[in-house]
Amino acid sequence: MADGDKRQARRIPEATVARLPLYLRSLVEVADEGMSTISSERLAEMSGVNAAKVRKDLSYLGSYGTRGVGYDVEYLLFQMSRELGLTHDWHVVIAGIGNLGHALANYAGFRERGFPIAALVDADPRVIGSVVNGITVRHIDELPDIAADQQISIGIIATPAGAAQGVADQLIAAGVSSILNFAPTVLTVPPDVSLRKVDLAVELQILSFYQQRKTAAQRVAQITAPTGATVAPPPPAAS
Amino acid sequence: MADGDKRQARRIPEATVARLPLYLRSLVEVADEGMSTISSERLAEMSGVNAAKVRKDLSYLGSYGTRGVGYDVEYLLFQMSRELGLTHDWHVVIAGIGNLGHALANYAGFRERGFPIAALVDADPRVIGSVVNGITVRHIDELPDIAADQQISIGIIATPAGAAQGVADQLIAAGVSSILNFAPTVLTVPPDVSLRKVDLAVELQILSFYQQRKTAAQRVAQITAPTGATVAPPPPAAS
DNA sequence: CGACCCTTGTGAGCGTGTGAACAAGCGGCG
DNA sequence: CGCCGCTTGTTCACACGCTCACAAGGGTCG
Numbered sequence: 001m002a003d004g005d006k007r008q009a010r011r012i013p014e015a016t017v018a019r020l021p022l023y024l025r026s027l028v029e030v031a032d033e034g035m036s037t038i039s040s041e042r043l044a045e046m047s048g049v050n051a052a053k054v055r056k057d058l059s060y061l062g063s064y065g066t067r068g069v070g071y072d073v074e075y076l077l078f079q080m081s082r083e084l085g086l087t088h089d090w091h092v093v094i095a096g097i098g099n100l101g102h103a104l105a106n107y108a109g110f111r112e113r114g115f116p117i118a119a120l121v122d123a124d125p126r127v128i129g130s131v132v133n134g135i136t137v138r139h140i141d142e143l144p145d146i147a148a149d150q151q152i153s154i155g156i157i158a159t160p161a162g163a164a165q166g167v168a169d170q171l172i173a174a175g176v177s178s179i180l181n182f183a184p185t186v187l188t189v190p191p192d193v194s195l196r197k198v199d200l201a202v203e204l205q206i207l208s209f210y211q212q213r214k215t216a217a218q219r220v221a222q223i224t225a226p227t228g229a230t231v232a233p234p235p236p237a238a239s
Numbered sequence: 240m241a242d243g244d245k246r247q248a249r250r251i252p253e254a255t256v257a258r259l260p261l262y263l264r265s266l267v268e269v270a271d272e273g274m275s276t277i278s279s280e281r282l283a284e285m286s287g288v289n290a291a292k293v294r295k296d297l298s299y300l301g302s303y304g305t306r307g308v309g310y311d312v313e314y315l316l317f318q319m320s321r322e323l324g325l326t327h328d329w330h331v332v333i334a335g336i337g338n339l340g341h342a343l344a345n346y347a348g349f350r351e352r353g354f355p356i357a358a359l360v361d362a363d364p365r366v367i368g369s370v371v372n373g374i375t376v377r378h379i380d381e382l383p384d385i386a387a388d389q390q391i392s393i394g395i396i397a398t399p400a401g402a403a404q405g406v407a408d409q410l411i412a413a414g415v416s417s418i419l420n421f422a423p424t425v426l427t428v429p430p431d432v433s434l435r436k437v438d439l440a441v442e443l444q445i446l447s448f449y450q451q452r453k454t455a456a457q458r459v460a461q462i463t464a465p466t467g468a469t470v471a472p473p474p475p476a477a478s
Numbered sequence: 479c480g481a482c483c484c485t486t487g488t489g490a491g492c493g494t495g496t497g498a499a500c501a502a503g504c505g506g507c508g
Numbered sequence: 509c510g511c512c513g514c515t516t517g518t519t520c521a522c523a524c525g526c527t528c529a530c531a532a533g534g535g536t537c538g
Contacts, residue, residue, distance in 0.1 A: 015525060021444040025423065039485065048425040052527060059487055067486045068534045084444055085451025092443070103342030104439070109423065113440045115447075154446055177453065178446040180439075184264065184348065186287040194449045196442050200343070200419075201352045203435050204331070205260040205323055207393055207417040208354075210433045212324025214416065254495060278515065291497055298517055306516045307504045480538095487532080495524075502517080508510095 012083075016057045020084055022047040023054070027077045039070040091118035093152050093176070095167045096159030097127050097137050100182055104158060105132045118150040123163065140170060147174040154178045161185040251322075255296045259323055261286040262293070266316045278309040330357035332391050332415070334406045335398030336366050336376050339421055343397060344371045357389040362402065379409060386413040393417045400424040 026046040030038050040058070044051040058064065058071065064079055065071045081087055092115050094101050104110075105120055120132060121140040130137050138146065146152065155171040157164050157179060164183035171179060172193055181187055181197040189195050265285040269277050279297070283290040297303065297310065303318055304310045320326055331354050333340050343349075344359055359371060360379040369376050377385065385391065394410040396403050396418060403422035410418060411432055420426055420436040428434050 013525070017448050018441075018445055020448070021438075021441040022425070024444070041485085046425065048427070050527070052529090053525090055486060056488080056526090063487070065486050066534065067532075068484045068536090070485065083448070083451075085447045086444065090443070090447055090450065099342045099345045103338045106338045107439070109440050110443070113444070115440070115443045153450055154443060178450045180442050180446060186261070186285065188287070192453070194446050194453075196446060198437055198439070198442060199260075200346070200437070201348050201354070202257075202260040203419050203437060204329070204349070204354045204393060205263070205325065205352070206257055207419060207433050207435060208324045208329055209256050209259070209322070211329065211392055211417045212322075214431070214433075252494070280515085289497065291499090292495090294516060295496090295518080302517070304516050305504065306502070307506090307514045309515065481536100482538105483534105483536085485532105485534090488530090489528105491526105491528085493524105493526080496522085498520090498522105500517105500519085502515105504515090505513095507512085 010060060010062075012060045016060055019047070019049060019053075019057055020080060022049070023057070024077070024080050024084065024086075027073055027080065031073050031077060036073055037066075037070040038073055038076075040065070043071070086114050089114050089116055090153045091116060091150050092154045092156060093117075093119040093121060093143075093146065093150075093171070094156045094158060095121050095140060095171065096157060096163070096183075097122045097130075097132060098158065098160075101156075101158035102132060104156060105135065115154065118152055119146045121146070123159075140167065143170050143174040147176065152176055154180065157181045157183050157187075159183055249299060249301075251299045255299055258286070258288060258292075258296055259319060261288070262296070263316070263319050263323065263325075266312055266319065270312050270316060275312055276305075276309040277312055277315075279304070282310070325353050328353050328355055329392045330355060330389050331393045331395060332356075332358040332360060332382075332385065332389075332410070333395045333397060334360050334379060334410065335396060335402070335422075336361045336369075336371060337397065337399075340395075340397035341371060343395060344374065354393065357391055358385045360385070362398075379406065382409050382413040386415065391415055393419065396420045396422050396426075398422055 023043060026043055027038070029046065040054045041051045044054045047054070058076070061079055061083055064076050092110065094104055094117060097105065097120050101120070101122070105117055110117060117133070117135060120135050120137045121143060122128060122137050123140050128137050128139050152174070153176070155176040155178070157167050157171070159167050161183045164181060164185050165187055168179060168181070168187050168189060172189060177192060178194045179187070179189065179196070181195065182199075184199050184201055187195060187197075262282060265282055266277070268285065279293045280290045283293040286293070297315070300318055300322055303315050331349065333343055333356060336344065336359050340359070340361070344356055349356060356372070356374060359374050359376045360382060361367060361376050362379050367376050367378050391413070392415070394415040394417070396406050396410070398406050400422045403420060403424050404426055407418060407420070407426050407428060411428060416431060417433045418426070418428065418435070420434065421438075423438050423440055426434060426436075
């Protein structure tokens with residue numbers, strides 16, 4: 001109970017966690033340029049957020065800044081990496097080697113940022129055995145063995161929607177407790193498993209919503225402004 | 240003033256907008272199964288959200304449900320599609336035909352969901368002229384012509400980080416006002432341009448953070464549980 | 479050594495998002 | 509024709525996140 005967990009127990013808001021990687025990227029950039037300190041204002045500008053938000057976010061990590069000066073880039077970089085768990089690599093397995101899985105397997109950014117791809121799995125016998133980016137695709141049923149050999153921490157699901165839940169279950173059974181889901185479907189996982197999703201079509205639909213609003217507003221403006229005529233919105237395809 | 244904008248003026252919260260596509264997907268699924276009505280509870284379960292939230296979200300679109308019965312699937316589907324601007328296709332251009340751009344160009348889900356890929360552009364002469372998924376890659380400087388020919392509404396940036404801002408500027412200059420950015424960098428765009436981003440490495444880093452916390456908690460449990468020895472949390476990295 | 483400048487860290491106010499609870503209202507059944 | 513069960517639509521309270529504003533405090537220069 002009365003444990004001295006002062007350092008770790010600091011609960012970091014989810015919204016802040018999602019921004020830490022942005023700061024990290026900016027810091028790396030700044031470090032490469034040789035700057036040794038950085039102000040919250042500059043860091044905010046580079047990361048595309050508000051300066052006050054930056055300061056508050058960083059304050060959750062601890063008081064690593066110096067008033068009147070700013071933050072020591074190297075030190076902050078170290079602390080943030082530690083907090084994000086980036087002091088060592090996390091091995092990744094990609095499940096589903098179709099178009100997207102293929103591209104992800106070839107994406108160099110993962111390894112560069114500390115997420116080397118340790119294994120590729122699929123269920124389709126036509127794909128199994130093929131080599132992508134130097135890694136041989138194995139059958140998904142071998143996951144337990146693979147997870148035992150390598151220390152797999154994160155699973156990426158790039159299968160069709162129908163197969164995703166089954167694959168997730170297999171990943172979890174093999175001990176993977178962090179999953180990034182690209183399949184356009186809702187996955188249900190135990191509460192101790194972290195799940196994030198990236199749905200490309202959903203992103204486009206959200207953009208579509210706002211685009212729709214924008215063009216609708218334009219039409220209204222065009223109709224009301226010049227004539228003031230009765231508002232009978234002409235069908236969209238009048239271009 | 241006294242225009243009949245009651246229908247459109249309802250301001251829909253951003254969080255709700257982001258969920259509408261999920262509902263839409265569930266509705267399509269339900270419609271395929273032949274169900275004609277659906278309750279908020281079932282829709283919630285399928286979409287992985289809270290039932291009260293579903294009802295509130297749908298209420299922003301209007302009162303399209305029937306008490307005691309539920310929502311008419313077809314009708315709700317229509318209203319939601321209309322609201323999301325999915326009654327017609329939106330043409331998409333993909334900029335940057337590397338690994339990821341290639342995969343995106345081949346992804347059938349875009350066309351299926353009403354986002355046909357109208358053009359592919361790149362700056363690398365070695366890529367220009369090649370045909371991906373039936374579409375010839377053209378030079379990015381031709382964007383104005385391409386945008387004039389096709390009605391391009393949405394641009395997807397799949398270039399390296401360094402090129403992204405320049406590409407975004409070109410897209411915007413060509414009249415594209417909705418952008419989905421896959422490049423790991425912060426883009427600055429005019430306020431009338433919608434911008435969403437998908438950063439794969441960031442997603443993994445967020446997962447890494449929580450994974451880190453989980454394993455750290457496990458270590459603490461292992462230390463405290465068996466012996467009950469004095470809790471002197473071994474400093475993570477003996478600073 | 480003291481005054482001043484600069485930037486951090488944080489407290490308060492505000493808006494948005496969430497979840498529970500409940501009245502309103504529709505359909506079916508006796 | 510009236511009652512009853514079911515589901516919506518909405519209200520309320522609360523939690524969370526964001527922004528502003530400012531005191532606290534380190535560094536620097538005269």
